[in-house]
Amino acid sequence: MVSITKRFGKEIQSAQRTRRSVAGLLAFMWVVGCGGVFTGIPDLDTPDGRVFAQRCGGCHGTSYRGGHGVPDPRFRTMAEWQEVLPLMDGLIRERGLPPLTEPEREAIIRYLSHHAKS
Secondary structure, eight states: OOHHHHHHHHHHHHHHHHHHHHHHHHHHHHHHHTTSSSSOOTTTTTTHHHHHHHHHHHHTTTTTTTTOOOGGGGGHHHHHHHHHHHHHHHHHHHHHOOOOOOOHHHHHHHHHHHHHHH
C-alpha cells in the first residue's frame, strides 16, 4: 500500500509541476503576444491615430465585453492588415455599429500603413 501511495504521490507532484510550467508558459506568451496592446502603441495622439483608437477601440477597447485594447499595428504587415480590414467591416455591420466613413477608412489605412510591421 505504501508503494502505491508513493508512486501516485510522485505522479501527482509531476502533474502539478507540469501544470505550473504550462501556466507559466501561457502567461509569458500572453505578455509577449497580447500584453503589448496595453501600452506603447505608437502615435495614438495624431489625427489618424485618434480615428484608429476611437473606431477600433469600440470593439477592442477594454470597455467592450472585456476586450484587451486596440491592436498594436506593428503586430501585422500591411498585407495582413488588408486581409483583416474587410473582416472588421463585416463585424462592425454584425454588431449594428455605424459603418466606417470613407475619411475614417482612409485615416485608419494611413495609420496602419505608417506603423505596420515591415
